Amino acid sequence: MATVNHNLSNYDKNTIPNAKDFRFGIVVSEWNDTITNGLYQGAYDALLDCGALSENIIKWDVPGSFELIYGSKKMVEYQVDAVIAIGCVIQGETKHFDFVCEGVTHGIKELNLNSDTPVIFCVLTDNTMQQSIDRSGGKHGNKGTEAAIAAIKMANLRRNR
Numbered sequence: 001m002a003t004v005n006h007n008l009s010n011y012d013k014n015t016i017p018n019a020k021d022f023r024f025g026i027v028v029s030e031w032n033d034t035i036t037n038g039l040y041q042g043a044y045d046a047l048l049d050c051g052a053l054s055e056n057i058i059k060w061d062v063p064g065s066f067e068l069i070y071g072s073k074k075m076v077e078y079q080v081d082a083v084i085a086i087g088c089v090i091q092g093e094t095k096h097f098d099f100v101c102e103g104v105t106h107g108i109k110e111l112n113l114n115s116d117t118p119v120i121f122c123v124l125t126d127n128t129m130q131q132s133i134d135r136s137g138g139k140h141g142n143k144g145t146e147a148a149i150a151a152i153k154m155a156n157l158r159r160n161r
């Protein structure tokens with residue numbers, strides 16, 4: 001279901017495990033930082049709202065979305081319960097968009113396959129800046145909020161399965 005038809009940023013805390021015992025690593029791309037900062041704030045606020053402690057949320061910045069791969073790998077080694085990789089890739093004039101999106105998607109998939117720590121994909125891949133604005137605290141919600149909820153659920157699955 002497309003985001004425009006369903007704002008997934010609204011969550012019911014009664015359906016989400018308490019996050020008080022989990023440590024989270026958040027890796028944030030500096031490209032399009034007005035967007036990525038909005039995504040980070042949405043994720044941070046949701047983690048706290050669901051019981052996470054601020055001292056258990058570690059934030060690292062990387063230059064661009066492609067560097068989320070290495071940054072997330074290093075964060076996994078930091079012994080957190082889940083990693084959130086935050087980026088915003090916006091179509092430019094060339095095919096570079098395609099390669100960055102494909103690369104970061106594949107890289108984060110590999111991290112999930114090859115480590116025991118869930119890495120949540122919170123990378124916007126948009127055609128326009130407006131689409132990014134709408135999905136980082138705008139009319140279509142905040143993908144950072146959604147990523148935080150996914151991180152809590154996956155950290156809980158990792159702990160209890």
Ligand SMILES: Nc1c(NC[C@H](O)[C@H](O)[C@H](O)CO)[nH]c(=O)[nH]c1=O
Nearest residue numbers: 029031063064065066087088089090
């Ligand atoms: N155009 C965007 C980029 N490009 C930079 C790459 O992510 C990477 O940092 C560079 O290729 C060096 O390895 N990154 C974004 O996050 N968003 C963009 O729109």
Ligand SMILES: CC(=O)[C@@H](O)COP(=O)(O)O
Nearest residue numbers: 090091092093094096097
């Ligand atoms: C995703 C990108 O790297 C892209 O925004 C860069 O813009 P351009 O394709 O015009 O060089």
